[in-house]
Amino acid sequence: MIDVLKRVHAHMPYHLLTQYLPMILEKKLNLEIYFSHYALQSLDKKKCVETAHRLKDAGLKVTFHAPFVDLRPGALDDQIRKSSLDRIRQVFDLTPHFQPLKIVCHPSFDDRYYVDCDDLWLENSVNFWRQLIPLAKDAATIIALENVYEKEPHILSRLFEMLASDQICFCFDTGHFNVFSYAPLKAWMEQMGRYIGHLHLHDNFGKFDEHLPVGAATFPFERFFMALKDMKARPTITLEAHAQEHLWQSAVNLQKMSLWYDGDKAD
Numbered sequence: 001m002i003d004v005l006k007r008v009h010a011h012m013p014y015h016l017l018t019q020y021l022p023m024i025l026e027k028k029l030n031l032e033i034y035f036s037h038y039a040l041q042s043l044d045k046k047k048c049v050e051t052a053h054r055l056k057d058a059g060l061k062v063t064f065h066a067p068f069v070d071l072r073p074g075a076l077d078d079q080i081r082k083s084s085l086d087r088i089r090q091v092f093d094l095t096p097h098f099q100p101l102k103i104v105c106h107p108s109f110d111d112r113y114y115v116d117c118d119d120l121w122l123e124n125s126v127n128f129w130r131q132l133i134p135l136a137k138d139a140a141t142i143i144a145l146e147n148v149y150e151k152e153p154h155i156l157s158r159l160f161e162m163l164a165s166d167q168i169c170f171c172f173d174t175g176h177f178n179v180f181s182y183a184p185l186k187a188w189m190e191q192m193g194r195y196i197g198h199l200h201l202h203d204n205f206g207k208f209d210e211h212l213p214v215g216a217a218t219f220p221f222e223r224f225f226m227a228l229k230d231m232k233a234r235p236t237i238t239l240e241a242h243a244q245e246h247l248w249q250s251a252v253n254l255q256k257m258s259l260w261y262d263g264d265k266a267d
Contacts, residue, residue: 005251009029009061010247011241012032012034013036013039021054030062031061032064032104035064037067062101063103063144064098067091074109074124088105088132095135102169103136104238108149109125109155126163142168146171149176157192169197174199174202176200178217198236201237202214202250213246214239214249215256215257
């Protein structure tokens with residue numbers, strides 16, 4: 001389990017970071033810090049910078065998860081896009097202190113919401129992320145766009161083709177795929193595999209986004225890891241557990257699966 005934990009990041013909401021910091025430093029956990037809109041609204045910048053220095057001094061690696069609630073990067077309404085951009089920019093303001101390897105964001109396409117307007121959503125979304133690419137480059141980080149409600153990979157594949165940037169990668173979320181995708185895993189790997197740069201690993205039974213430990217439900221982890229190996233992919237990885245015991249169990253299960261990349265590290 002310790003070997004696995006050295007090679008992954010652990011999901012950590014920022015508002016809980018102070019509470020869990022002693023354990024994080026003791027276990028030497030690399031983190032994916034989630035900054036919700038609540039956390040950003042009430043952020044104590046001095047305390048935040050002090051925490052960043054403590055993580056850095058401990059030699060820990062960090063990724064970010066940007067806010068996503070109510071945000072619409074491809075919104076048809078330009079005022080909604082502007083508000084979404086302003087909120088996400090707030091996490092980029094913290095990059096000099098944490099130096100995150102990746103910043104996970106939600107492109108937030110949902111065909112139940114954006115009915116018959118794929119092309120307009122794509123145009124707006126491309127313009128949105130292009131405004132953040134220079135910030136990512138300056139911060140020496142990469143924006144990882146994550147699948148959530150997308151039923152199949154085609155719309156995201158078009159988005160990545162149009163962006164065509166080294167500062168953008170795909171974050172494949174196993175739990176979201178298992179609940180929301182109608183397309184099989186093979187289709188996702190064929191269309192999005194070359195863009196994969198980050199993973200969110202968690203499990204469920206295909207009905208609810210339960211965030212169960214890796215290997216505790218029905219996502220086909222063995223097929224998934226074999227496909228990544230065949231593509232020689234080396235993504236950074238976050239165990240997106242929402243309970244501490246699920247984090248430890250995910251690490252144990254991954255170790256038992258013997259599907260790990262030899263020699264990979266969290267960086």
